[in-house]
Amino acid sequence: MPDHFQPRAFCHCTTCKKLSGGVGTANGRLRSDEVTILEGEELLRTYQPEEGTAKTFCSACGSNLFGGGWPESENASIRLSAIDDPLPSAPAKHIYTRSVASWETLPDDGLERVDGSG
Numbered sequence: 033m034p035d036h037f038q039p040r041a042f043c044h045c046t047t048c049k050k051l052s053g054g055v056g057t058a059n060g061r062l063r064s065d066e067v068t069i070l071e072g073e074e075l076l077r078t079y080q081p082e083e084g085t086a087k088t089f090c091s092a093c094g095s096n097l098f099g100g101g102w103p104e105s106e107n108a109s110i111r112l113s114a115i116d117d118p119l120p121s122a123p124a125k126h127i128y129t130r131s132v133a134s135w136e137t138l139p140d141d142g143l144e145r146v147d148g149s150g
């Protein structure tokens with residue numbers, strides 16, 4: 033993981049809820065060309081929702097790995113759940129809060145909340 037990688041945001045968009053099976057995803061950001069797949073590249077599958085950017089997951093275990101249109105986009109969202117190493121910080125904001133579900137509670141964590149992509 034590059035030194036400049038930082039956790040960035042919790043995403044509450046409807047697609048992230050579907051693919052996480054919960055309230056959304058937790059993400060950092062890297063340039064797509066900074067991402068190197070060391071093994072298992074043949075297992076990766078990409079889903080392009082009708083709205084929003086492409087999401088990539090592992091077809092063997094179902095883990096969600098990348099969003100933001102990786103690998104074609106300039107920047108990629110990196111799912112924090114895919115990183116086993118400790119991270120230097122936690123995400124700084126909640127994005128797509130306009131898509132918070134009727135059954136979902138945003139934590140009272142004092143983080144910035146953004147209606148859209150932030």
Ligand SMILES: [Zn+2]
Nearest residue numbers: 043044045048
């Ligand atoms: Zn999302």
